[in-house]
Amino acid sequence: MATILQARDLSKTVTTAAGDLTILKDINLSVDKGESLAITGASGSGKSTLLGLLAGLDVPTSGQVLLADEDLSALDEEGRARVRAERVGFVFQSFQLLPGLTALENVMLPLELSGKAGARQQAQDYLARVGLAERLEHYPPQLSGGEQQRVAIARAFACAPEILFADEPTGNLDSATGKTISDLLFGLNAEADTTLVLITHEDRLANRCARQLQLAAGELLISASAAVQ
Amino acid sequence: MLALRLLWRNWRSGEVKLLAIALTLAVTVVSTIALFTDRLESTLLEQSNSLLGADKLITSNQPHQAAWQSEAEEQGIDTSRVAHFASMVFAGDEMHLASIKAVGQRYPLRGYIDLSEQPFATSGPSVTRASGIPPAGEVWVDSRLLPLLHIELGDSLQIGEHSFTASKVIVSEPDGSGPFSVMGARIMMNMADLDKTRVIQPGSRVEYQWLLASDPDDLQAFVEWLEPRLTEHEEVVGIENAQRRLQGTLKTGRRFLVLAAVMGVLLAGVAIALAARQFAARHINPVALLKSLGVGARRIRLLYLAQLSCLSLLAALVGLALGYAIQELIALAVYRLYQIEMAPAQWQTYLLSVISGPVALVGFALPGLWFLPNVAPIKVLRQDLEVNTGAVLWQIAMACGVLILLVVVFGRDLMLGATVLLALAVVAVLAGLLAYGLLSLGKKAGAQAGSRWRLAVASIQRRRSASVLQVVVFATAVMLLLTLTIVRTSLIEEWQVKVPEDAPNHFLLNIAPSEVEPFQTLLDKNQLSVEQLYPMVRGRLTFINERPKPEDTLNREASLTWSDQLADDNEVVAGQWWDEWSGSESGLPGVSVEAEVAERLDISLGDELTFSIGGLEAKAEVASFRTLEWESLQPNFYFIFQPGALDDYSPMYMTSVYLPPEQKTFINTLLTNYPTIVVIELDRIINQIRTIVSQVSDGVGLVLLMVLLGGCLVLVASVNGSINERKQEAGLLRALGASRSLITGGVWTEFAILGFAAGIIAAVAAEALLIGLQVAVFEVPVQPHYIYWLLTPVVTAVFVAAIGAFSCRHAVNTPPAVVLREAA
Incomplete structure (x- = not known):
């Protein structure tokens, strides 16, 4: 199967008042198209930093990220933005919905930005698929946490990304809602055959991925394989 | 289209409302003042010109040439x-x-x-x-x-x-x-x-x-065409050389309006800058999200620029409409009160007013927003990441640049604008230091006070830098208001002093020496009094030392007088008055010359002046220079001789007298008895000056209102910046059992403290600014204003507390459950 994402000797060091701090050290990994990968680890292990680097939201101190054969580290911010626009989708722990926009408008936003026709219809379809057909005109503060995350998932899939990065998608939700959300996420993922890179500290969620990597103190510890859903 | 859609969504969510209001206010201030000043200026000029019956006139001893007439018609004059x-x-x-x-x-x-x-x-x-x-x-x-x-x-x-x-x-x-x-x-x-x-x-x-x-440019062009064709018997007369008395009033009035405009725009600018900063702070996350969705920095900049351009243009149109309506109301009031129809504003002023919207956006808002497209996309994952909001100095420099530009374009007075800005910069820095000190004092006091006070002081300390900024902003706003109010009052008082109700309103000339006594008896009989009778002979200055007088100045007979008393409004600025003058070496009598005419004629102390009086020659040596107040409407003379110097020339006498309107017919009695006496009716000029003063002070009242609005908006904008934080604090405190009245009391106390500190600083700063303005700009004596020292801190404390409490009402009134859920 073709590789869609590859990290080579990826390191990230930041300068703090106390001196240089290495957050990630020599990370090597690759993700195949259509694969689902969970990166697990304790708080502060560098999971979110790694996700940011893999998705091209940030640049490594050294090493390379290849996303669909494009070397993200060789691109400037505009170039990385283009790659994200064309291939990447996100689901965040804190949902990242714009509070002033309705659920429908939040989903429409990336479609409008990409200039695609029929943004409204498409957004309505996806909101219906996540079970929010009746709540199109609600604003995020009027929705529960689970509903907000469903809007975020609809927004992510509406753009039909090749690869979806999910950062603790159930981290802010109770376990029952978390289960609903993860069902929705994996269901849509399977349907769209999207590559999924998921960051979580929940084993239950990680176990639903085809593969797991554990991160501790900025280094990959175990390369677990083929966990069964 | 996308930008418009985004703008509409931002508007709906209330995120651009404050910015829109601030921008609208800026344009309203600019357009009201610009339109009103323009109209007032044109009206005053028209009214002054109405003293001529024209904008300019050509005097001649011959009818004007027919060819000029056709040229004038061709040029639309x-x-x-x-x-x-x-x-x-x-x-x-x-x-x-x-x-x-x-x-x-x-x-x-x-x-x-x-x-x-x-x-x-x-x-x-x-x-x-x-x-x-x-x-x-x-x-x-x-x-x-x-x-x-x-x-x-x-x-x-x-x-x-x-x-x-x-x-x-x-x-x-x-x-x-x-x-x-x-x-x-x-x-x-x-x-x-x-x-x-x-x-x-x-x-x-x-x-x-x-x-x-005609309109000023066309007329100027025509006069330039005409001037080379004029003979020595023809002269162009305009308001500049015709009515010196009105000129002084016009100049001071105009300066005042420009000063008010600078302050109004500055306040609106502060409100825009604060609103823009809040807008920027709220848009850091949305921008990071947009970036994660693959929108590049360049596109984000364009999207925001397009939104804000539309917003500023809309604000400009609304602001212009409001500005137009407000100044039209004033024009209507002026019409009702004085039956004076104000001249229309020029189209350029409308255009400039609309442009001021985008200009204010560029100057005050954009610097604070510029960093937005540079927000790192990783911010969506890392909320703790600090965002570089750009160099503050650069933002201040941009704002000052735009302010100066607006002042130069609208006020056409760079010096005044720059002086005020410089003064404000000094005031802001000093106010910052003072505020820091005062708030530290408050902390000590708070430790020993009741719970409301402690809550208030804790809130101020928690937002220490924001509190200092708020005090500086409040202080600046109040200082500007105070300065404008005091300057306005003192200017009007000054005018009233210069033209008192019982100012002489008739000049009586050509009183023969033999008539002086019966004339005074007649006055006494009618219960009228004159201050002084001035002897007067008509004479022409011919030589200064041995050189002929310059041809371009004083080409007419001047009134020459002598007196041993220096009139109240006269002041010797060089040389000596007769009581100190040692006399001339050549034995010539002395003459005191008005300072400005001396300068124009290049006369020095000790020069020998030759006058031609009825064909006879009279010589005198320049003993002193005097300044005098043309506005005083007292008889004034360019040349005052030493007593006795003109004894050989039979003088006529002149004086000025106040005639109440009901005694106007006295002129008939006077002229029937003394047909040779000449009467100049000044009452019309005095009325004209009074009307102008009223108009200017109406305009000033309006400008004060706008500045007050600007001040309020600044308060609301600055409080709005911390509103979410306050909401959470209030929610938490109430969840922990604090009563609503305690929290409300805390908010009132907090803003009262800030207001009180701002009031103290404002009173000190206003006094300093006033001294500067009185000395440098308006040239009036310095006077302290003790009553404002006492009143300002108290009034400011109450006002700021009320506005602060009003702005925070949602934070206090939202049920704690809602606040805590939103915060979760």
Whole structure:
């Protein structure tokens, strides 16, 4: 199967008042198209930093990220933005919905930005698929946490990304809602055959991925394989 | 289209509302002041020009050339003609040497002729405005002509070979004090009747005036075309050299309005900058999200620029409409009060007002927003990441640059704008330090005080830098308001002092020495008094030392007087007055010269001046220079001689007297007894100055209102910045059992403390700024304002507390459950 994402000797060091701090050290990994990968680890292990680097939201101190054969580290911010626009989708722990926009408008936003026709219809379809057909005109503060995350998932899939990065998608939700959300996420993922890179500290969620990597103190510890859903 | 959609969504969510309001206010302030100043200036100029009856006029002893007329028509200049001359008029056995003014069609080009059918009326229902010039065969006359000729309105009088009906009396007319008016009562006739009288013969002494009016640029172009073609007998007369008294008033009024404009715009600018910062702070996460969705920095910049451009343009249009409406209301009020129709504003002013919206956006808002597209996309994952919001100095520099630009374009007074800005910069820095100190004091006091006080002080300490900023902003706003109020009051008082109610309103000239005593008896009998009788001879300055006087200055006879007393409004600025003067080495008598004319004529102390008085020569040595107040409406002289210096020249006397309106007919009694006495009626000029002062102070009142609005908006904007944080704090406190009244009391106390600190700083700073303005700009004596020292902190504390509590009402009133859920 073709590789869609590859990290080579990826390191990230930041300068703090106390001196240089290495957050990630020599990370090597690759993700195949259509694969689902969970990166697990304790708080502060560098999971979110790694996700940011893999998705091209940030640049490594050294090493390379290849996303669909494009070397993200060789691109400037505009170039990385283009790659994200064309291939990447996100689901965040804190949902990242714009509070002033309705659920429908939040989903429409990336479609409008990409200039695609029929943004409204498409957004309505996806909101219906996540079970929010009746709540199109609600604003995020009027929705529960689970509903907000469903809007975020609809927004992510509406753009039909090749690869979806999910950062603790159930981290802010109770376990029952978390289960609903993860069902929705994996269901849509399977349907769209999207590559999924998921960051979580929940084993239950990680176990639903085809593969797991554990991160501790900025280094990959175990390369677990083929966990069964 | 996408930008418009995004703008609409941002508007709906309330995120751009404050920015929009601040921008609208800026444009409203700019357009109100710009439109009003423009209209006021044009109106004042028109009114001043109405003293000429035109914008400019060409005086000559010949009718103007026909070729000029066609050139004027071609260039779109309005013209009219006037001929002034003195002639005997007869009615039965009575006769009078009248000052006759023959006027052509369209006279006056500026101003109005007010008429009445009731002699000596000065106002009231009988006074009507003339819609044209006297019809052929009719004349309009000065009221005092009627008793002089023993006639009534409707009777006829004879001018030269033609008989006219005196149909109306003139209440006021432009150029009332024409060259011959001093000789006798005015008669206004139609130019078409002039030939029928046959009074103008070759050699007759006539002053022809060719009246011109147009918009300033066209007129200037025409005058430039005309000037090289004028002979030495022809002269261009404009308001600049015709009415010096009004000029001073105009200049001060204009400076004041510009000052107010600078302050109004500055406050609106502060509100815009604060609103923009809040907008930027709220858009950090959305921008990071947009970036994660693959939108590049360049596109984000374009998207925001497009949104804000639309917003500023909309704000500009609304602001212009509001500004137009407000100044139109004032114009209406002016019309109702003074029956003065304000001139329309020029189209450039409308355009500039609209442009001020985007300009204010660029200057005040964009610097604070510029960093937004550079927000790192990783911010979506890392909320703790700090965002570089750009260099503050650069933002301040941009704001100052735009402010100066606005001041130069609208106010056309760079010095004033720069002075105020510099002063404000110093004030802001000092206020920052003072505020820091005062708030630290508050902390100590808070530790020993009750719970409301502690809550308030804790809140101030938690937002220490924001609190200092708020105090500086409040202090600046209050200082500006205070300065404007005091300057306004003192300017009006100053004008009132200069033109008191009982200021002399008539000059009486040509009183013969033998008439002085009976004249004074007559005054006493009528309970009128004069301050001083000035002896006067008419003479022409011919030589300064051995060189002839420069040709371009003082080409006429001047009134020469002598006196041992220095008038109250005169001040010796160089040399000595007679009591200290050691006398001339050559034995010549001394002369004191008005300082400005001395400068124009390049006269130095000790120079020998030669005057020609009735063909005889008189010499004197310059002993001193004097400044004098033309605004005072007292008799003033360019040259005052040492007593006795002009004894050989038979003097006539002059004086000034205050005649209440009901005693106006005294002039008749006076002239019947002493027909050679010449009366100059100043009451019209005084009324004119009063009207102008009223107009300017109306304008100033309006500007104060706008500045106050700006101040309020700044308060709301600055409180709004911390509103979410406050909401959470209040929610948490209430969840922990604090009562609503405790929290409300805490908010009131907090803003009262900030207001009190701001008030103290404002009073100190305003006093400092006032001293600067009084000394450097308005040139009036420095006066402390102790009452404001006491009142300002208290009033500011109450005002700021009220606005603060109002702005925080949602934070206090939202149920804690809602607040905590939103915060989760």
